[in-house]
Amino acid sequence: MHTDTERCVRAVQSKDSRFDGWFFTAVLTTRIYCRPSCPVVPPKVENMSFYPSAAACQQAGFRACKRCRPDTSPGSPEWNARADSVARAMRLIRDGVVDREGVPGLATRLGYSARQIERQLLAELGAGPLALARAQRAQTARVLIETTGLPMAEVAFAAGFASIRTFNDTVREVFALAPGELRSRASRPVRPPATPGVIALRLPYRAPLNPSNLFGHLAATAVPGVEEWRDGAYRRTLDLPHGHGIVALTPHPDHIACRLALTDPRDLTLAISRCRWLLDLDADPVAVDEQLRADPLLAPLVDKAPGRRVPRTVDGAEFAVRAVLGQQVSTAAARTHAARLVTAHGAPVDDPEGGLTHLFPTPGALAELDPDQLALPRSRRRTLTTLVGALADGSLRLGTDTDWEKARAELTALPGFGPWTVEVIAMRALGDPDAFLPTDLGIRRAAEQLGLPSTPAALTARAAGWRPWRAYAVQYLWTVDDHPINHLPAQGSSS
Known part of the structure; x- marks a missing residue:
């Protein structure tokens, strides 16, 4: 859907929540990306760019909006309604297969080579399996940061990150906040x-x-x-x-x-x-x-x-x-x-x-x-x-x-x-x-x-x-x- 610019613009201008998760709006002037229903005033049309996934936005250098939290929107309904290899790959990535088995494990489950899966995901989602899994790890980390009192080191490994440094760098890059700042900004204090x-x-x-x-x-x-x-x-x-x-x-x-x-x-x-x-x-x-x-x-x-x-x-x-x-x-x-x-x-x-x-x-x-x-x-x-x-x-x-x-x-x-x-x-x-x-x-x-x-x-x-x-x-x-x-x-x- 992200290639239908006119339809995407209408959805953003009307703040239509039905399209949350279908596509993401990247704002060229602020370098942030949002869900279509973001409550802020919509940007000018010439400053909008549309992407099929949060991972594609992140790869293009955009960070998640702090108001609408696009990473928490429902997933695209396409991945549950389709039976092709891309949809099956997305369901596996959503289940954390890349974190547990790597891209070779994902490819083996689908019966394709790792190169074929990479090419198919890039063509449709603008990001490969590693980038898609990284975006999911970032969202999991955010959930743990904001809803638990786990030490940050435990959050990092629970979310699937291989090191504390990678965890810190990813959270800062995606959310423009350090992990500790994310926790302090949570809408309600974390209680045991x-x-x-x-x-x-x-x-x-x-x-x-x-x-x-x-x-x-x-x-x-x-x-x-x-x-x-x-x-x-x-x-x-x-x-x-x-x-x-x-x-x-x-x-x-x-x-x-x-x-x-x-x-x-x-x-x-x-x-x-x-x-x-x-x-x-x-x-x-x-x-x-x-x-x-x-x-x-x-x-x-x-x-x-x-x-x-x-x-x-x-x-x-x-x-x-x-x-x-x-x-x-x-x-x-x-x-x-x-x-x-x-x-x-x-x-x-x-x-x-x-x-x-x-x-x-x-x-x-x-x-x-x-x-x-x-x-x-x-x-x-x-x-x-x-x-x-x-x-x-x-x-x-x-x-x-x-x-x-x-x-x-x-x-x-x-x-x-x-x-x-x-x-x-x-x-x-x-x-x-x-x-x-x-x-x-x-x-x-x-x-x-x-x-x-x-x-x-x-x-x-x-x-x-x-x-x-x-x-x-x-x-x-x-x-x-x-x-x-x-x-x-x-x-x-x-x-």
Whole structure:
């Protein structure tokens, strides 16, 4: 979008927050860069230059605006809506892969050479993987500086910097302030948290956001011990590279409050990325709803409660296992089956603030289970053990960077994987915004009530006009039935 100068200028002049994260405005006279909705008086048109990423602005010698804090804007919705190599690379960089595995590791995961990935990212984003990762490290450092009392040396290494000097130089270059000055300018003084290791921050999103289906779905399907709804927050355990974590996510009118308890602060970048992915916070709800409203039978559902997101997962392998456990059974039964696996094979954790007890078991741990101990039909035991074996040996990967169509083909080849299971994994684990569930009972009921075709083939044909947002159409169609997934739990309840 940054190449459409006229459109970018209109967005800046109207301070349109819908475009935050789509592009960045660099001001030639002040050498700062801003988000489109920056509250200061817009510069003259001839003094504006537009870039596709914060990293590109930084490479061109611009520093972040202290008023609008462009580094904290939602991510571009493009990276979650596309399946090409650039989008997959951006999802991996956002997950901190470059910091942990370097550019060669990023390239290996994508199946390209490091030179090819560098060239593709430069062409589209104006910055290579190292520069993009550096910009993310700077933002992570800022979060830690402003929201924790960690010593600066610990902040530097937690954010992914190799040395204190590099940390200091980067913070000064990007924010035009020393780390200590950033902390002293924080809007509220840093106080030691009630629970050691807890980091509190805000997750921004593009309005509107309807929390009912998002948090209602997560709470209604929560696996005891791993997830719970407590005091107005969805809480769950996280299995992270350097340890485990517990997150509490609370919806607010203009942000999601996030409390992270991490055993190692080096996992902050990945934990934030997984939380944003889980809640689909980088979506563009205006674009989605505008297209779905074009169908007169969907329009009333969209108008009644716009801004629905697709509830996703923090771990693709976990969700695939849970999808198999949920085949042809009720939500309550699926939770019971999953809870048994968790108790038997999940790693225990301590939760001083709630009732979480375990991490969801890894594929490696589940590979050791005795299928005869599973209270499942024999055919489903075979489906589960085959899936777990493929996940454990690496022949099947279900990450944010996974090629959607390749994963569909690999899942379909496994015994017991029909269209519903494959598509629900594509929607919630892989994040394909066009995944569709025409055989789902709730979707078929909704179709009948709305006057849409109710057979899978006919409904799929009718849904062609909803592409590429059919996964969001599913969220709206599910609201036709009065199911707990469509409602926030009562305040004070826990599950």
